[in-house]
Amino acid sequence: MRRPAPLPNNPEKEAAPEATRPPRRGAGAADEVPTLQSALQDDASADVSSTDAASPDGTQPTSTRDVWRAARARRKALRSEIRRFTQRSRRRRIVWLGGIGAVVVLIGGSVAAAYSPLFAVQKITVVGAASLDPAAVEAALSDQLGTPLALVDTSEVKASLLAFPLIETYALEARPPHDLTVRIVERTPVGVIRSSAGYTLVDAAGVALSTTAEQPAGQPLIDIDGGVDSKAFQSAGLVVRSLPDDIRATLSGVRATTPDDVTLTLSTGMTVVWGSAEESALKALTLSAAMVKNPDAASIDVTSPDVAVVG
Known part of the structure; x- marks a missing residue:
């Protein structure tokens, strides 16, 4: 009985190029390292240059300035929409603030005028005197002439009227701009x-x-x-x-x-x-x-x- 013939060797392995074989340690391997590093640098340079170059469809790449401009335009449009949708509420707020301001100015002006010489006492009228002489009562209160109506001192008026025992009660009534009326009730x-x-x-x-x-x-x-x-x-x-x-x-x-x-x-x-x-x-x-x-x-x-x- 014969022995089978041996299998032939793989021709692909035998024909493999030298470049695919792992480098041998020694002087030859040291010479191939710079070649690999330079190849990687060339690839990186190619990528950077490709980003700066125009796209295949002819459009320019997006830069940081373009992004900033787009964001600013978006914020501007958003503010415009907010103003448009809040226009009615802002108008109501302006009307309310204007009304409140007018009321404050009116009250402040009235108070300032009331305490100014524009409303000073120039005439005193006594009402309700029967047994008393109204002129005598008016003369007793003459020190209030020239005093603003809002600043008439009731304690001084009371002290002046104590000289008339016939007066049981009295009431002061300011009649702008210049009249002060004294209503008295005489004792019976x-x-x-x-x-x-x-x-x-x-x-x-x-x-x-x-x-x-x-x-x-x-x-x-x-x-x-x-x-x-x-x-x-x-x-x-x-x-x-x-x-x-x-x-x-x-x-x-x-x-x-x-x-x-x-x-x-x-x-x-x-x-x-x-x-x-x-x-x-x-x-x-x-x-x-x-x-x-x-x-x-x-x-x-x-x-x-x-x-x-x-x-």
């Missing part, structure tokens, strides 16, 4: 109290209004135990103030020892037993009706307002 006298100094006119609160040597006409003589500081005087004062004008004109005397036994004396000689100051309005109506029916009566008792007792 209820009678006179006799003392060593003479006859002192008093109101229902016991405030002394004036003192004269003789009894003033039309003012009843008040005889109260305890004086003007007592509760009996307070009750008598309320009774006198509740009387109708026709009965008040004929009143000549008032007596009381307690708050519940007020007695009136009329100029006709009639005595009216009033009692306390409670239900004085109803008692006044009962007394008026009883006097009409009994004009010659010596006394009338209205302590009970429902029924008048005629004596």
Whole structure:
């Protein structure tokens, strides 16, 4: 039996070029290294030059400046769109700010004018004076002339009006540009109290209004135990103030020892037993009706307002 013939060698391996074989160590390998480095540098140079060169379709490559310009244009367009969409709200904001500014300017101008000499007091008018002389009150307040209406000192006005005991209350009313009106309410006298100094006119609160040597006409003589500081005087004062004008004109005397036994004396000689100051309005109506029916009566008792007792 024969042995098979050996396989032939691979002709490709035998024909492989020398360049594909790994370099041999030695002097030859050292000579090939610079050749590889120079080839890599040539390839990099070729890539850089290819980026600077025009594209195959003829367009220029995008630079940093072009990118910056495009971004700026985009921001500008975005701002323009924002302004377009917010135009109505900005217009409303401008209108509101303009209105608020106008109001602030108006208020500021008004306040500045009010405290300026443009609104200084040039005329003082007194209203409500009956027993008092209005000219005397105006003269007492003359130091307020030339003062801006907004700066009129109420404490100084009060101090000036204290010289007039007949003034019970008052109110100041500024009437731009130059008028100051003083509205006063006079005290209502209820009678006179006799003392060593003479006859002192008093109101229902016991405030002394004036003192004269003789009894003033039309003012009843008040005889109260305890004086003007007592509760009996307070009750008598309320009774006198509740009387109708026709009965008040004929009143000549008032007596009381307690708050519940007020007695009136009329100029006709009639005595009216009033009692306390409670239900004085109803008692006044009962007394008026009883006097009409009994004009010659010596006394009338209205302590009970429902029924008048005629004596």
